[in-house]
Amino acid sequence: MSLRAVLRTAASLPRCTPRLLLPSLPPPPPSAAMATLNQMHRQGRPAPPPRKLGPTLGRPQIKGVVLKNLIRKPKKPNSANRRCVRVRLSTGREVIAFVPGEGHNLQEHHVVLVQGGRTQDLPGVKLTVVRGKYDCAHVQAKK
Numbered sequence: 001m002s003l004r005a006v007l008r009t010a011a012s013l014p015r016c017t018p019r020l021l022l023p024s025l026p027p028p029p030p031s032a033a034m035a036t037l038n039q040m041h042r043q044g045r046p047a048p049p050p051r052k053l054g055p056t057l058g059r060p061q062i063k064g065v066v067l068k069n070l071i072r073k074p075k076k077p078n079s080a081n082r083r084c085v086r087v088r089l090s091t092g093r094e095v096i097a098f099v100p101g102e103g104h105n106l107q108e109h110h111v112v113l114v115q116g117g118r119t120q121d122l123p124g125v126k127l128t129v130v131r132g133k134y135d136c137a138h139v140q141a142k143k
Contacts, residue, residue, distance in 0.1 A: 001060065002012050054116050055126040057091060061115045063134070064089040070096065074121035082122055087114060097127040101139035110135035 035043070056062045064087035072082045083099045085106055098119040099106060108111065112135060116129035132138040 022032060026129075048079065055095065056114070056116050057093075061112065061113050062089050062091070063087075063113055066108055066110045066112060066135075067094065068108065069106060072096075072122050075123060076136050078121045082119065082125075084122070084125060085112070087112060087127070089114070089131075095127055096125050098122060098125050098128045098130075099136075101131055103140060104129075104131075105137045106135070112136045 036122055047094055051058070066085045067088055068086040070084040070086060072084045078126050083104060084096050085099060086094060088094050088126055093128055097112070097113075097114045098117075106129070111135040113130040114127045119125045120127070138141065
């Protein structure tokens with residue numbers, strides 16, 4: 001039999017999939033078995049999980065510019081008008097920050113310092129304006 005005849009008969013046979021291409025079983029769960037010393041030596045230390053950055057992106061405070069004054073209503077059962085401002089942070093993010101104390105002097109384009117500090121009864125408000133820094137005045141003493 002010539003080489004052409006062998007190749008022709010091989011081409012006409014049904015193809016079978018090799019064992020390597022079959023879907024493999026999923027890896028066992030991490031708690032199934034401890035890694036051996038050899039595996040630990042080859043793979044090295046496991047990478048630490050990434051740190052969870054808060055609303056200030058890992059910084060204690062962050063500077064921003066006021067875009068708009070807002071009045072927010074709290075969740076039930078509280079009722080009030082909470083003074084908030086929409087701020088563009090120095091990182092470029094736009095967030096809503098709570099202005100503590102009674103009365104404030106903030107207007108559009110004022111520069112403020114904000115810090116982390118969630119206001120519990122305002123959904124989505126995770127930052128607080130620092131009073132007495134940059135363009136935000138101190139809280140006025142009661143007379």
